[in-house]
Amino acid sequence: MGVVASMERQVETRTGAEPSIARLLSLVAADMGRVNDLIMAMAGSNADMIPEIAHHLIDSGGKRLRPMLTLAAARAFGYEGDGHVKLAACVEFMHTATLLHDDVVDESEMRRGKLAARMLWGNQASVLVGDYLLGQAFRTMVDVGSLDALRVLSNAAAVIAEGEVMQLAAAKNLATGEDSYLRVINAKTAALFSAACEVGPIVAGQGEAMRHALAAYGTSLGLAFQLVDDALDYGGSSMTLGKRVGDDFREGKVTLPVVLAARAGDEAERAFWSRTIEKGEIGDGDLERAIGLLRTHGAIAETVARARAYGNEAVAALAPMPAGPHRDALVEVVEFCVSRVS
Incomplete structure (x- = not known):
């Protein structure tokens, strides 16, 4: 308990430099160079459109946080092979494929500050290239030779797809409650964070205790990350998002934020949410009114508070890990993810 309490204080009382992932970047820089080279090779194809679409998204400035978590989670236990590099590339390909598919489902126009791939090459090409990236990821997982790692990542792929379907069913439905929402983000976002972290100790030959610790860390980090994203959609900036x-x-x-505000609102406010969210009838000034209602009912602040709570759970989950720079870096990742909305 003393270790957990100490680590929680570290998260809550750090007031120096702005939280960043600089320590993590430094620790995994050499490995990330190898991951990036492998990603470029895995994105190759005789079909010219595949590398064009893949590179459009891969080169668009994402932080590649998930593969860095895989690398750090393996190196924390002294791993010296190359399996973590391959698994990290697989994690990034799974994430990239998900983004391509998400943008089609959501009919998104922008991704990472650029036109979404679907806007340039169309929906069909985006879906098919996403499928290709998933195939390449699983091909590379097999090369690692770890059935446990393959099991964890393949399960995550199925859970992510399930989460997308659940989100589709919940879209435009104000009857969606907190429990349903949390199930969606647990599947859609947290599952890959959890898997990315768990395969680190797997490839490093660690037992169930460390696997469970890193998986729990990834789950809570993923939930915090998504909650912050959802708050930023109403309280952030396009540059941040x-x-x-x-x-x-x-x-x-x-x-x-919408669940909380709609539940707390009066009849007129619920009619507003029904018109805009359920019916899609959005006019000038409606976004500003929505943001105003969220602030009036403290929905954004409450969402951020939930994210911080999950962040503390993520830090507590790291207690069984050996002390050292890699654990410190993982703690700082939590601080960085939650601080994006402050």
Whole structure:
């Protein structure tokens, strides 16, 4: 308990430099160079459109946080092979494929500050290239030779797809409650964070205790990350998001800020949410009114508070890990993810 309490204080009382992932970047820089080379090779194809679309998204400035977590989670236990590099590339390909598919489902126009691939090459090409990237990821997983790692990542792929379907069913439905929302983001976002972290100790030959610790860390980090994203959609900037502020609102997504505000609102406010979210009838000034209602009812602040709570759970999950720079870096990742909205 003393270790957990100490680590929690570290998260809550750091007041020096702005939180960043600089320590993590430094620790995994050499490995990330190898990951990037492998990603470029895996994106190759005789079909010219595949590398064109893949590179459009891969080169668009994402932080590649998930593969860095895989690398750090393996190196923390002294791993010296190359399996973590291959698994990290697989994680990034799974994430990239998900983004390509997401943008088609959500009819998104922007991704990471650029036109979404679907806007340039069309929906069909985006879906098919996403499928190709998933295939390449699984081909590379097999090369690692770890059945446990393959099991964890393949399970995550199925859970992510399930989460997308659940989100589709929940879209434009104000009856969606907190529990349903949390199930969606647990599957859609947290599952890959969890898998990315768990395969690190797997490839490093660690037992169930460390696997469970890193998986739990990844799950809580993923939930915090998504909650912050959902808050930023109404309280952030396009630069921070990499897409237009209010896209969730325009797409009729029922995220936690909307759930909280609609539940707390009066009849007129619920009619507003029904018109805009459920019916998609959005006019001038509606986004500004939505943001105003969220602030009036403290929905954005409450969403951020939930994210911080999950962040503390993520840090607590790291207690069984050996102390050292890699654990410190993972703690700082939590601080960085939650601080994006402050």
